[in-house]
Amino acid sequence: MLLRHTTTEIKERKALTVNPAKTCQPVGAMYAALGVHGCLPHSHGSQGCCSYHRSALTRHYKEPVMAATSSFTEGSSVFGGQANLLQAIDNIFTIYEPEIIAVHSTCLSETIGDDLGQIVAKAKDDGKVPEGKHVVQAATPSYVGSHVTGYANMLEAFVKYFSFNTNEKIRQVNMLSGWVEPSDMRELKRMAGLMDLKTVLLPDTSDVLDTPMTGKYTMYPKGGTTVEEITSMGNSMATVAMGDFATRKAAIMLDNKCKVPFKMVDIPIGLKATDRFVQAMALAGKVSVPDVLTEERGRLVDVITDMHQYFYGKRVALYGDPDNLLPLIEFLVDIDMKPVYVVSGTPGKAFSKKALEILAEKVPEAKVQNGASADMYLLHQWIKQEGVDLIMGNTYGKYISRDEGIPFVRTGFPIVDRIGHSYFPTVGYTGGIRILERILGALMDKIDATAPEESFELVM
């Protein structure tokens, strides 16, 4: 047994987290910053933070992930990290020549009380920021929230720094995306394109974390939201923000600073969340929904009805990030699956409340927990108490899956034991079909592997 010490009996834990369903803020800030063109993320802390975050992102995306670090030592931890950051800014602009440095803090620099804003201002005063170049900063203490929080803080920092309302309203809709794959970002833009909408997507990791092999390495690939685009977000008609935990802060910032109204929707995962996204976009851009999208929707519904008999009543355990889980469990409920266990390490009461609302009618027996001690150890214990037919979540679920013999669909972050997940969207109607195809495949693979020979079937 891989997880041989996991017991069926649940003892209350107040202080110990075992097998977390979250990680820390800075990695989210790093991912968000990679979705801005010409930007080099910078980790203001020990080298290990930057190294771990780059490794985690690289293992998931299988692409170069560049970021610099303030390389704190004992001295900087005692005397403050100002000298390190000033030197880092100077070195980065000299050696790596980005357009933007996006600095995020760490538990170390936050604990010693480094004031990023003040240090960056000093860098500017000292002439360490070349003309036309930018240093954006976000506080991302690792002991608050989760990686999703860090993502949200970095997004907010970008719009706070760049977006500007020049009183010339442009026919443009802002899209703020929660943490999804580069292919998902591409899909969001494609859908907006079908609606004939001019949009700015922030962040946009397509063409950054899925770049083609050309025989040449480009440190700042062609993708990423540009400075001009982020600036122009202040003049847009409206913002559609996808995912409360990851994008609300930036949406509010745009509203407060630039008076761009926003509509919060879920990340468009599954049928209804995509419906709401499409409607929000149509409303924001004052356009009608094109037939081609209605047809895409129809295809998804068609696939749902085709597959329904295999999904009906199947119990599912899920773990991951709030913005991704909420629309996903809604989708599972819509196809008559039963998301009986849901866990997220990211704190915030709104998550459990919303999840339970989604589940109240059709899956009243569901257990939902997030925040402290809501970890994969607890999820596994629930599964041991009463089993499930499917597990959905990041790579780490494979240990439970193998021990318990339960089909497993990888989704979320990180997925480090497979390649290809970042190339196929799971958002939108088309992405919905992909999710269903993978769920059905996982369920049927188990049946094919375990069915007695006499009932081994060819045709569905």
Place this chain on the structure above:
Amino acid sequence: MPKRDYTNGLPDPAELKEELLKKYPRKVAKKRAKSMVTNNPAESKEILANVRTVPGIITQRGCTYAGCKGVVLGPTRDIINLVHGPIGCSFYAWLTRRNQTRAMEGDPNFITYAFSTDMQDENIVFGGEKKLKEAIREAFENFHPTSIGIFSTCPVGLIGDDVHSVARDMKAELGINIFGFSCEGYRGVSQSAGHHIANNGIFKHVVGNEDRERTGKYQVNLLGEYNIGGDAFEIEALFEEIGVTLISTYSGNSTVESFAYSHTADLNMVMCHRSINYIAEMMEEKYGIPWFKVNFIGAESTAKSLRKMAEYFGDSEMIAKVEEVIAREMLKVKAVAEAVKPKVEGKLAMMFVGGSRAHHYQDLFRELGVKTVSAGYEFAHRDDYEGREVIPSIKIDADTRNIEDLVVTKDDTRYREDLAEKKAKLEESGYEFKDYKGMMPDMQKNALVIDDVNHWETEKLIEFYKPDIFCAGIKEKYVVQKYGVPLKQLHSYDYGGPYAAFGGAINFYKEMERMLATDVWKLVDAPWKHEPEIVGCVTVDA
């Protein structure tokens, strides 16, 4: 990329060095220049190593915590490694190093678990000791471990949490072995500080705790072998066949239980000198166990290491057995090498990794006729480059002083005078102990040796040398590969391995055949790249 011809030796990289340094601000250039050495095996040259990375430089290096928890203690399966800090540090060190372990049914194995106190802002403000104690209690109640290690992350030292006093209190309360590590990320200039701290902690709190009866005629420890991709399994099998009892491995496929009686070994063999030489030194001082450097990466090196071990024990039966095993295995190894070599011979390799692998893997490449044109370590010290004889001349800076140097004294009752005598006698006949000569003497003239290579330098090195293969880690992998140069991860082996010992050498040869003789990299250019543009026209039939 047009290939360079290095059949008559490597070119002087002076121009390359100049280009590398030109880009840096003056002070940075001055520092980096000392970490780049044009090798000449005939003369000793000093390299600047184990010094701080300049802030803003995109380095390969990680932190002290990574070296302590991630590298040294991570592979040990019967201990709960509890990370005291915000969640990230525990999360990133959770199963990410491919340390394989073989726990028998019913034996404890906590490697698949990540344990954290998940510190929140109130713990940072009001202190985290209470939460740490509670977490230890909960770990004990849930998992019943016999030992718990506490690993400090950056904020812990700063807010004044005393993990050592918590460990003492909880040890008394729960009656199991509990000990702490002050391995905050910022403690040292790289992972290396963490290795040292881990060595100290294990030595202080575990080694010597159990005086187990002898179980074999010849008992050894293997130090600095982390069982990535099953390397240690290969070596274990060899030892077993030869009739040597492996007491403990630090720390691949290991248990704290075995560390506790590892002082009952007759010999310590050191694989990764950088990460583990401290324990070898301390065990010799306290218990009189001699140590020497071995290398099981590369078939020839494996044979050499086995022979040295047999010579140490001086048992004619063992010597004969070793020769028998070598003869048998070399037949298999040579058959594969002969098949692979014609396809890869003369290709160029570069490796920038670790504290020993960048050296060890050159042996494997040499067996295939692949030339190492440039290499360096990520976190090594001068002795790993230049040899242990430079240790007395290494400047002790503030960062080094920061790490406790344990004062170890002779254990009068358990000191092995017999081994000390054996050592003295063998030394008289020219047999070498504590014998690491470093990477540079084994490298070609004009090979460029670079410590703590960074992103900028990596790019330029690739453009200059146009290597056929680059060895480094995950952060470098896809950067290098975008250039059309395959990268072999020597930290994690890219899901591959084992590469140690004879069986491992065969695996590595085959892997090099895959990587160096494949045509997939030639698929990069679209067929229309070199064809004239298709001329556009307005009418269909024009």
